[in-house]
Amino acid sequence: MFGSRAPLVCLMALSLPVCSPSQEVLEEWKAPDVVVVMIDTLRPDHLGFYGNEVETAPFLAKMAEQSAVFHRAYSTSSWTAPAVASVFTGLYPTNHGIIEGFMAFKRRSQRGIDTEVLPLNQLPKEVGVMAESFKAAGYQTFGIATNLNIGSEIGFDRAFDEWKLFRKDDARKVGEQIQEWKEKINGEKPSFVYLHFMDPHMPYNKREPWYEKKKNKLEDSAAKYDSEIHFLDQEIEKILTSFGWDKDGLLVLVSDHGEEFGDHGGTGHEFQLHSELNRVLFTFRPPGGIESRNIYTNVSVVDILPTTLAAAGLIVPPGLDGQSVLSLIQGQKDAPLAFANRTLFAHRLRLVPKPEHLWAAIRGPWKLILSEDGIELFHHIDDLGESQDLADENPDVVKRMLKELREFQEKGFRSVEKKSIAPDASLIKELEALGYFEEEE
Secondary structure, X not given: OOOOOOXXXXXXXHOOOOOOOOHHHHHHOOOOOEEEEEEOOOOHHHOHXXXXXXXXXXXHHHHHOXXXXXXXXXXXXXXXXXXXXXXXXXXXXXXXXXXOOOOEEEEEEOOEEEEEEOOEEOOOOOOOOHHHXXXXXXXXXXXEEOOOXXXXXXXXXXXXXXXXXXXXXXXXXXXXXXXXXHHXXXXXXXXXXXXXXXXXXXXXXXXXXXXXXXXXXXXXXXXXXXXXXXXXHHHHHHHHHHHOHHHHOEEEEEEOOOOEEOOXXXXXXXXXXXXXXXXXXXXXXXXXXXXXXXXXXXXXXXXXXXXXXXXXXXXXXXXXXXXXXXXXXXOOOXXXXXXXXXXXXXXXXXXXXXXXXXXXXEEOOEEEEEEOOEEEEEEOOOOOOOOOOOOOOOHHHHHHHHHHHHHHHOOOOOOXXXXXXXXXXXXXXXXXXXXXXXXXX
């Protein structure tokens, strides 16, 4: 079983077929609580269990020892709203329609400089989200987010019984809020819980005692960033241990995108799709844990929805871009072969000074990036930092991957409704602080 709180027969050993428990079954048995922890802006190579020299997250490392750890997990964007929408829906941004988030910009005009806030796309009602699946199965649903892009304007609060959005608050605020719901969460019904932490996102705080000042500006920014990870790690530990989810919860840890510290000449998570932004944290721990398993098969955040539903014994909706990766988690011998010929995609949109699309395709050891400036090709296994463009030396690989990307692009973007946001001084200030601000040249 998945521990003492996972009685459903279809959950045994994480290896039996997917089934859909009826309401009567859920009332008779106690299905596991399912907890998805989203860590905004966390690049995995800053974690010891992903190869960093220093372990910045000892509690997460402890959880990793009881989890499947995906070392080649990739986001669908380098921008929060599209990436999280992919986690929620199991779809690429082109398919769920969320290709932008809150962004303020200054537009030069004859009157001077006007500050505007870009309109937001809204999740279409016909696109299902993870919380809906759990709610339909009899779960109670709880969500807390600390990024203003993860709010009701886009539709991220859909199907949550309790939902709270904080604008750039730290993990302690999340902990305080979830404690207020503890009696409800510990009720008769199992709970689906989504926790979105913002701490590693700029502006970085100097978290004592983990921060040590560096002379170099970029190195100092990275030191602050790492101290935020340390701080967040201990706050996540408090929450998970308080509810017992570190022992008997079905626990998914993921990040939406990474962060750049000069890797390709930039900072933050601006308009690019290299590994420091595109590669993400993804660990999966069933209740009671498993023997640690390091997985080096390419997977995407679109796989999180089908995998989580399947592991909880729920029906996986048809028509998803993602696939359940339970066979990899189970360690089935031939499982990697089932994913070997799969191509993953990523997209990023920039609207100022003019609309521009950035694309990435990942297949086997190769990653292709397509922009208005041309094509780049990287061997992302041998060259994890994507520093050597091999496009000229591998024209056949470029041709094949470009063909696949073109076929993906030809499917087009889902048509969605937009919601206009009236700018106010407080919102503009928050967007500036978060780096969600651009100016026309």
